[in-house]
Amino acid sequence: xxxxxxxxxxxxxxxxxVTVRFFAQxxxxxxxxxxxVEIEDDMTLHDIISRLRTEYPNxxxxxxxxxxxxxYAHPEEIxxxxxxxxxxxxxxxx
Numbered sequence: 001x002x003x004x005x006x007x008x009x010x011x012x013x014x015x016x017x018v019t020v021r022f023f024a025q026x027x028x029x030x031x032x033x034x035x036x037v038e039i040e041d042d043m044t045l046h047d048i049i050s051r052l053r054t055e056y057p058n059x060x061x062x063x064x065x066x067x068x069x070x071x072y073a074h075p076e077e078i079x080x081x082x083x084x085x086x087x088x089x090x091x092x093x094x
Contacts, residue, residue, distance in 0.1 A: 015038050016038065016039050016040075016041070016079075016080075016081040017036050017037060017038050017039065017081065017082070018036075018037055018039055018048070018079050018080075018081075018082070018083045018084065018085055019034055019035075019036055019037075019082075019083075019084050019085070020034060020035050020036075020037050020048065020052070020085045020086075020087060021033065021034045021084065021085070021086045021087065022034065022035070022087050022088075023086065023087065023088035023089075024088055024089050025062070025089060026059070026062070026064070026087050026088065026089065029056055029058045029059060029062075030052075030056060037051070039079050039081075042078055043078070043079050044075065044076050044077060044078055044079065045066050045068060045073055045074070045075050045076070045077050045079065045085065046075040046076060047079075048079065048085060049064060049066060049075075049087070052087070062089065063089065063090050064087055064088075064089070065087075065088050065089065065090055065091070066085060066086065066087055067085070067086040067088075068083060068084070068085055068086075069083055069084055070084070070086075
């Protein structure tokens with residue numbers, strides 16, 4: 001079910017959306033720094049990554065680290081309108 005509400009100021013239907021930001025090689029695969037994505041009610045981080053992997057097949061074999069609103073989050077975390085999801089590769093160093 002897609003959650004939609006009525007914006008009384010602009011008098012239009014507004015869908016739930018999140019901003020997905022891409023870093024490192026993911027930015028090159030996607031072709032942009034960020035993307036607005038419409039989400040459904042009760043959609044999780046795992047769901048949005050699965051959707052991105054379907055839309056961008058080059059992501060399928062990539063290991064992905066995800067944060068939600070600037071914090072590491074569990075894949076089953078439920079997304080809310082205006083959340084910010086960051087997608088980046090594992091980081092190593094010494």
